[in-house]
Amino acid sequence: MKLFLLVLFFYSCFASDLLSVGSPGTYGSITIADFNTVSEDEDADAVVLFDIGKSIFVQTSTGFEVEFERVTRIQILSEAGVKWANVQIPYYQGGSANERVSEISGNTYNLTNNLINRSSIDDSNIFDEEINEYWGQRKFALQDVRVGSIIEYKYIVRTPNVFRLKDWEFQWRIPVRYSEYELRAVPFYEYQYILQGARSFHSSRSRVDRRFKRKLSGIEYNDMVHNFVMKDLPPFNDEEFISSINDYIIKINFQLSKIIYPTGRIEQIVTTWPDMISDLSKHPDFGRYVNRSRRDASRILDVKSVSEKPEKDRFEYVMNQVKQHFRWNNFHGKFATKTPRNLIRDGHGSCADINLFAVGALRAVGIEADPVIISTRDHGLVYYDYPFSHFFNYVIISANVDGETILSDATSRMVPNNRIPLKCINFKGLKINTDKEEWVDLIFEKPSEKALVFNMSLSESGLSVDASKTATEFDAVYYRVNYGDDKNNLLSQLKNSQFEIDESSIEVENQWAIDQPWKLRFSFLAVTDDLQDRVMISPFVGYVMNDNPLKQDQRTYPIDMVYTAKRTFKSTLKIPEGYEIEVLPDNLNFSNDLFEISYNINKNGDDLVVSFSYWFKHAIYSARDYGRLKAYYSEIVKKGNENIVLKRI
Template sequence: MKGIAILLFLCFSFAVNAGDFRLGKVSKEELMEKEHFLDPSANAAFLFKRGNTYFDANDNGWLLITEVEVRIKIYKKAGYDYANVSIPFYHTKNSTENVVFSDAVTYNLVDGKIKRSPLKKKDNFIEEVSSNKSNKKILLTDVREGSVVEYKYIVTSPYVHDFPDWYFQQVIPVNYVEYTVNIPQMYSYNRIMNSYYRVNETSSTKRRVTTGGILTLTFTDVCRHYMSKNLPAFKSEQYIDNPLNYLLFVKHELSSITGLNDKTTDFVTSWESVGELIYESSDFGCELKEIHYFMDDIDSLVNGIVGKREKVNKVFDYVKNRMTWVGLHGISSRYGVEKAYEEKKGNSGDINLMLIAMLNYVGVNANPVILSTRDNGQVDYISINSFNYVIAAAELEDGIILLDATSKHATPGVLPLRDLNGVGRLIREDYSHKEIELNPIDHSKENIYVTAKLEEDGRLTGEVSSKYYDYKSMMCNEKYFNLTQEERIQETEADFKNVEIADFNYNEGIEASVSYNFTANDCVEVIGDNIYISPLLFYTQTENPFREEKRLYPMNFIFPSRVRHTFVITIPEGYKIESLPQPQALVSDMEIMGFNFNVMEQNGKIQIVFIEGSNYSSVGAEYYESLKDFYTKKISKQAEKIILKKK
């Protein structure tokens, strides 16, 4: 669920074969380096990063220990943040993780000599994040362009079920990275590895002795060593869901433990085992059985309602409107569903487990769907710790309806965007399960109608009226609902260039709508006796979102969409139409995207209809060239002009 400070690991470095990978052995050559040898634009780079995770024991049992050594080169001021290090650690009433920093030094080249600036005691502190999470932080001093910083930290954790995630690749170059994992033979972990780049891997075993309490244990470690060199900085691109899905990483999930008596306890070996774990949990399965706190309210709510779909809608709206999501994710209840119901607030577990219990109470077959939110990364493997969210699934005769009552603007079948992340897993009380596709397949629509009057000087005035459906509607509501009228105008003006807006009107609802008056000055060019008009006015797209030569990663559009633009432009008196762009329809390979452009003249007015859309939530990188070419042609079409000539 957590993983060790991913943000910490976002860094890079210089030529691998020139480094001495021992702390304190910074060279003049490293300090004199002006830019990264593979990526001159890099603000910083990991010269090396080395990690080692192993087990030890104390009087209370096993400990999971991770030691990390880091050397970072700072090239530019924008890289100074890499000298500020933050490592999260977790704690409860009965146990806590511990983080210890050492060997933290800033190196600079001053008058041809290497100057060391060790970490000061006052720059080593703890920041509280929540009741069970804090950050251990250090702020390295005397950081300049050209500095090299080093540090080491050790995380000691009693939570052997929560193995740290290791990211080889980061958002800055990594010259050299290695990671060693030592797991005692009695522990079994499922390994998950993402390998867009090559990692050298070796395996071995070794005998080890450790003392825990009164026992001295002799056992065999299963060791894996990973190493990679010259990893490029991860460059975020348009239409990418979450960079964490594509960084080079290795993760581990506890599968089973074999005790000294040779008895094996299984944890996550199958989806059935995941179901057993969560349903036997006091903050999940037990909470689903609690019904006494809402019975009277729900009896009154559904009195006289017979249809199951109507019951789903009624109960969903009741929970959504009563409860306030506190912004915390979780597959389990944080406050306890009864307390959350009374206080009218809770995390995702509180709210949606409550919803499931209520639906089952009124006779609707409802079950939890565990998932990983978009900001948590995709999970397409058997796991429990990697999931961080739960929603409801109502199983009706005509299909499954997904429900998430944490958002005031969600509707049955329309989830908050954070939920739309690959697949989730529906798990029933009998531990049977089903993979659930979270990405929508139906088009969300938007209709935009623009009436405009053109003046001789090129000024355009008019009105925009827009209607939104499904996910488009939810996004509109999320954008405008909590804003003042002035803020709504500012938000909308920021979407366009040199457009002034007045008389703004927003109607919240399942089918949201927006209308406003506008004055625009950049859509028309007057040259002599001619007027040149951009057919899509201030909706004209001028930049291709796909600018890279090649792409490694899938393209995520969140949901299929269909947008219809209709423009009716009244031309000024004394002008005639000299030329109009030709109609055009175009689709990309596999009909992933398409557009249709039509323009005509009627009674002194010009009518343009432009329909564009995408037919998939996401597609693979193999379609990148096709989509790049499609956008080039779409932008070229939008750049064509309507030409008016003075009579």
């Protein structure tokens, strides 16, 4: 991971590499030569010809707002690339901090018989969609887009939030010819920025715009212009086992570090982790919210009677009560959005509302508990050298129960009380306790196990199979959430063109006993491959992966499997009368510090027992292990799909 932090010191100093900056095109102006795009990536579905962003501070009656303008041009190179003509613009809609999207326009250019035809965006193709109560997105689709088309669009987003400027992603999932970001800053805000994924820009420069002056509270000032350019960027080709594209894509992000008021007073925004912990502990929607929750916990808990019970019983009681009383509204955030009493009244709230309340409730029954702020996997990594508050978007619970530290999340009813959801397993979180700075390890090394057992018998109609599946830990959570115990849903999940499922055989155990393994039983009739007097049988009937998920020749970022996974398969095949074994796969047993695989066949009378298992021993592997992991997956695919051949006697 390449990270470089720089501080934009407005007026005090600035640096420039004196390289010229020039856009390769102008919005609304196009020539025939622009259609002669050749991508160095032969598999590219489209290529970004230019992507230009600009942030400007606009003075208002109450201070400043930030106006962000974007202009983008893309050429479509394949049918699959047409999707890039569908654009989404997220915006915040939280009370007085509402963001506003405006001035959307777009064009599609097609070259026909050496003539350029232009189709402009229709306003009827622009609409808003609500993501949740705090976020929406404006969506639009460009028209008449086909292979060879050049599309372009532009829009403006205006926000009162000066604390964090929008990230600028230079890299896309398709090649980028030219990407430029310009920040026109004012001397009242000082920012730090982090460049991720690259050592330097193609060009960058900073200058004072002396063409005109502005005035605030009687102080005249000029804008400080910072410009960053990158060219000829390859596509970001992610694959399986990556935490978030946000962690590795080439981008620049900003954090407000200091406010310089017209009076001369200076307010430090970014200081140190201990200062951040102290500020959160005193914040009315964080630390003080926990204190109020402790006082209000008796409104949903029998605090007096439960306080006499053992710690583990108290912990389970509080977590179960909080989960029963409150429903998560799918909103992430580290600050509470309502008072504890309003949370109790409404019965629903954000992760911060619910988990901060749970911390207070645990304290009310005598359990040592603290909030832990984290970044969810889709939000990206936290860089521990930079105390930026925007790294965090979620709150979980840390509780000391009988001398053991337990991490928990009261928003997830299907997750045991002593576990956090998969989305929260993202390296480390920061415990908010005024006594000290403490980082909490979120990595979970205990294996999640999935075992499939097949009992098979061959007949004239096919291969009759009685199957059972058992899952523990996060695998069990996955099945409880995605399969459940509804037979219609299970049937749709189990359907396979090679199987005929017996619907009456489907049976689920422990759907709601979340501290127990999840179990499924079902029966089906599978198709066999017959050739003259021989029958080929796949002992695991397609339930072992048949494609290697690691496709690249090499990889520069970690292989993040989230949790350690152990998979076990066992098939017992009754050899029918009149058949004999002609071909059996070879046994295999291999183990090292990274991985373990075992494949063994035993014959017991008329029964042929095939056992296969593999175990990835770590949740996260370094990039240098990629080649070996890719080879291990190839071996899984090979061994797990080998056939047994029976010959008619």
